[in-house]
Amino acid sequence: MTTTTPAADARGLALAHYAARAVLEHFLARHGVTFPQQVALRAAATAESPRTPDALAAEVRGSLKTDPATVRADLDALLAKGLLATDGAHLRPTDAGRDLLATTAAEVAPLTARIWAGIPADDLAAAGRVLAQVTARANAELATLTP
CATH class of the missing domain: 1.20.5 (Single alpha-helices involved in coiled-coils or other helix-helix interfaces)
Incomplete structure (x- = not known):
């Protein structure tokens, strides 16, 4: 029996994305954080300098291709959970936010290693x-x- 490797296409890309995302979401759910919230928190944590709410929202919107109101709601949720904090005109991750990113990265790392x-x-x-x-x-x- 001969098997051929399927060519990459939109469906294959989507299936891979959602499968990998579901693995991450399993761990995020344990901490009460959604995937879009994690994307926003990571964007804040990896920025070279503190971002204004508008700049952070624009970056997340560009990544997730979602509407501004949804991104703002995610930023508000991160602020309410104490994972982001206001620092003057900027948003910055709190120690709890950085700890959450480190914890979930460590939790998902063994699965990611097996996947890749x-x-x-x-x-x-x-x-x-x-x-x-x-x-x-x-x-x-x-x-x-x-x-």
């Missing part, structure tokens, strides 16, 4: 190039659709 184990470096490099191209093209198409 054994994939040849050349395959990962090729997939990286394809994903970067698909992302750029999809963002360009999206830009023509939004006013």
